[in-house]
Amino acid sequence: MSIARQAATLPLPPGRTGLPWIGETLSFLLDPDFATKRRQEHGAIFRTHIIGRPTVVMSGAAANKFILSTHFDKFSWRDGWPDNFKELLGASLFLQEGVEHQRNRRLLMPAFHGKALTNYVSTMNEITDRYLAKWSQTGNLTWFPELKNLTFEIASVLLIGSEPGAETIELSRLFTELTNGLFTIPLNWSYTTYGRAVAARDVLLAHIEKVVLERQQAPTQDALGLLVQSQDEEGNRLSVAELKVQALLLLFAGHETTTSLVSSLCLALARHPEILATTRAEQVQIGLDAPITIDSLKQMTYLDRVLREVERMYPPVGGGFRGVTEEFEFNGYRVPKGWQVLYRIPEAHYDAEIYPEPDTFDPDRFAPERYEYKPSDYNFATYGGGSRICIGMAFAQMELKIIAAKLLRHYSWELLPNQNLTLDPIPTLHPRDGLKVKFEKLDMSA
Template identity: 50%
Template sequence: MTTTNPKTLPLPPGNFGLPVIGETISFFRDANFTDKRYKKYGSIFKTSIFFSPTVIMVGSEANLFLFTNDNKYFSNKWPPSTKILLGSASLAIQNGGEHQNRRRILSQAFQPRALAEYASTMEEILQSYLHKWEKMGTLTWYPEIRKYTFDVACKLFVGTDAANNSNFVKLFEQWVGGLFSIPLSLPWTSFGKALRSRKLLLKQIEEIILQRQQQPASNNDALGMLLQATDDDGNKLGVEEIKDQILTLLFAGHETLTSAIASMCLLLAQHPEVLAKVREEQQQLGFSQLTTENLKQMTYLDQVIKEVLRLVPPVGGGFREVIQPCEFNGYLIPQGWSVLYQVPKTHQDNSVYTEPSEFDPERFAPSRAEDKSKPFSHIPFGGGMRECIGKEFAKLEMKLFAALLVRGYEWELLPGQDLSIIPAPTPYPKDKLKVKFVRLNS
């Protein structure tokens, strides 16, 4: 796809906006930022966001080009605020050989054997929350789901009940609030508050690490595995790096999963015919115990989860830096620019998906398999060598949540609430999902 001399080609259409800040403010504030420009310019256009000229590319062909040319034309990139707040040792920030090496180490925490161990802990935590929600009767569900996923992430990644520590939770929420912000490190800005929270969070995580180093080795959680892991030269990971990696895992295992689970609960409530089919599958399978092996047999639930992640993807896209000028669709993508691929617009492609704005899990049935018509047309976890390392963990947690929920409970959306989706930092319903929650047949 690259010509011998791409530099002679035109730049993509588009507008850089204001000097220095470009269109960054519109990018943050306008939920239809990409949509408007896509309608005006097509599937590739230029803008300027996060202080960098940027090409936004939409669609499965663009994703294929990007994901198969990582480390050739493109290198991983994050907005400045995200890069600083995740930390230089975070897997999300690392590049090249270092990234591959650390990815191999961290992936041990997401192997099938580890996931099988996690399932019973997830179930135990979820059961306690289901009982709590039943007692509440009516509740605002989104913040409760956040507490649940954070409990799970703390237990399975750090081995602690840190979620019971309200100070830790508060600091974490403040840190997340600045991840995608304008990096002004003043005390009252989102970024300034997040920087302070990061420092205090890392102090608490370091205390946990030092305690664990005094205890017998354990493989029950990600921290235990990281403490024992060695790199290619046989060296153990340093405490500073483990702190950044743990913070990244807590973010990835909590923020995006909260969004995905809340979207699943909302869409099932809005589509009772789909919920009925999910229940029917559970009754037919009739497992009293939910193991990772049993979960594999829930094929209709798989389709539902894929459709939830297609319709309301928790992550909107990903940045790359152009390390070598290249050509795509007849346009020059200059060295030093940023590229942003787009997940929601990819998932709305009507050349791939029939009536893409409809919630239709059957589109993923083997007889239709709409996502298989083009590579990288279903990318809730990204793709290529930087595909989300916790993909199977996320699917396990969503599946377990859905199976236990539909077996034992009913939930009804309370009237008069705004269910429109706020897109950032991860999508959630505006009024945070108010429901009536009751035990089945009670």
Template identity: 40%
Template sequence: MAYDQTMEIPASPENSPGSSVDVSRLPLPPGSSGLPLLGETLAFIRDSGKFLEERRRLHGDVFRSHVLGEPIVFLVGPEANRWIFAGENKYLRNRWHLSARKLLGKQSVAMINGSAHLDRRRLLAPHFTYATMRHFVPRIEALVHQHLEQWFSAKQPFKAVDAVRALVFEVAIVLLVGESRVDAAYMSRLFKRWVAGLFSAVPVDIPFTTFGRGVAAEKEMREYLTPLVAEREKLAEQPPDTLGSLLSARDEQGQPLPRDTVLDELQLLLFAGHDTTVTATSNLMMMLAQHPEVLERCRREQQELAEKGPLTLESLRAMPYLHQVIQEVMRVIPPVAGAFRVTTEDVAYGGYRIPKGWQISLSIRGTHRGAPWTSPERFDPDRMGSERNEQKSQGAYIPFGGGPRVCVGQHFAMVEMAVVAALLLRGYQWELVPGQDLSLIPFPIPLPCDGLLVRFSRR
């Protein structure tokens, strides 16, 4: 089943051309600016989920606050999401938090805006379509087999999150730079330090701080990747991987992308696709173990498949229930809780004025826990099936975001997760070690606190 979150979002009436709303007369959204300077930052960082739910109960789906040094308006729900997606490059611009702004390459797709962003998306799009994933299925399958056998040979309980992390990293390297001589273990260590820096609350570059170590790791990663890119630049024909497409791209004057831009993009893609896929895959394993009736239905689906040989896009498509389960896991625990934008003019939303330069928070987690979802706290994969189809309202189901910034790697992630899950279901079983803390880390990524300790065996 191909999963596709559309980029086309209808505009909202309040901001459509010719709207008669006089923005300057509208009140600010309800809420509090908190303490001088600090605002409500501490409560937000401590537990952003609780922060959102408490204020939502008090003020509804539109409220203001002051976090991370800036005024912000939180918007929750499908309608708000449609307004945010429609506003990109009109009344809104993308905005990353300060650490990410300092550590992600300035020329990567996530950092650029306007027509440069659209051009880059056009360049990347052909390499991330559902159909393109066909080449990767056998390569992903081979890597997953290899890793699952290593898990099995451990013979004693291990942290599934760490094991999934190693697997996802190696798969990402293959997609990005091919079966090259990249030392995945070395890169993975650097990557971990870099990502920790990306989420650090205090982005001051002092050695031995999380941010300082992140800066050093980013530099080392770049030094490692630079000769690899330089060598690939010399090839007359590029292999079919993302680096190949970045190096083959030409602008209107026939010029290639500068090497620094290629490096920015490679690092960004590695970052954007890693912890997200690790979180969804680990939480899928956890939820299957916690819901034996769902696990049983998934196993039955695998047994009943007509095609039992190597996996293909067609055989993956013939697993609708598994896809419903993956989708429901990402509804209950979205790997990305939300994203930020900034207003580029005074705007009206929901009868309120949002001044120019304020941050806007897109809330994926909040959206997945409100209307139109029935009993949203229940893990219920049937809600994703064609009969109930609860996700049909546009903007209600947004694990991959939406609009012009919808996730570039959504098909890659869905295919990879389906391959991992199918091979797990066919050949292995796993139990959660009792007594561990399965509650989710509140920030930055919702993974089980103890790393998901599992006992793993063959079926």
């Protein structure tokens, strides 16, 4: 019997399809534990019907490796993501594939590595200092939206050269409207969440087009300026339409997940004062007034462990969609061509066989003598993996480290009572009540 014929005799994964047309979409969107409950019932692979398509959910390190690496050619990014993403984020790198993706990734790469990162440090420092000083004067605040304004301003200034101030705050608000539409029913009416998201996208694209045209006339050293000047091996450059959607993606990817990770870091340290003390002691040893540079960031090895543990326990997104372009077999089950797959990140991050006591916040699991993270095993997937690992990973990790170091050196924060600290996963992981804190400047001379 041929391999193809043998695969055709295998059963479909266990599960159910739910209601006609909508399937289990409402449960998927409204129940944060949807995938966890189904995994407990069916195992590491199960079928459902969400967002208009039959879907297989696969979880665990083996599933991550299968989808992101060893069987990468059986899946499509463009066909996997819901139409909301395609309409709101456009035909950007996020949804491109094959030669087109490889070419544009090469064009974007210089803006996120090497010399460009070094040039970003001083701006990240300056913007962060300004926000921290403002928060200390405010005292009690709802932190998550403020953190989003901070990370968006950093992304906006460094990636498209925006001027700090009222315009940047308004652009941040528009991005919040846009991201609210990524996981909602796509009814494009002015009063719906999705309708407001489309309207916000249009305003953002109009702003970006204006900036693109300015950069073409007078190139700058922000990421968009570098992108305008970039050309492929044949001397071709991106068109204005291409630059617009790539810049929109840069802004989205450059702040949304970072905001989630910063807020999770601050929440985790507030809940673990002993780890906060150890992390702060490292900053004291380096020097509270020592400049934060590329070289000094390398000295913050304990902070590295803390951030890695935050990324493990609190991944900003729960996984990724792919379209199935070729029927495949996994764990004895058949997945037909034309379905979609959702790979899940948290299950690998909380696998007790990989990470002992996975519910415990333990940065030392990433100490050199233990180091439970093994990239080749795909047991850690916060930034994806394989050839399409997040292009902005180094940018995000540097930004996280700078913000964390400045917080630890000069400020304290205390969780306020009477708030819901449950973490909602959509659109990215965030505290339900926005993380209410008492924020103060530290007196390190006492």
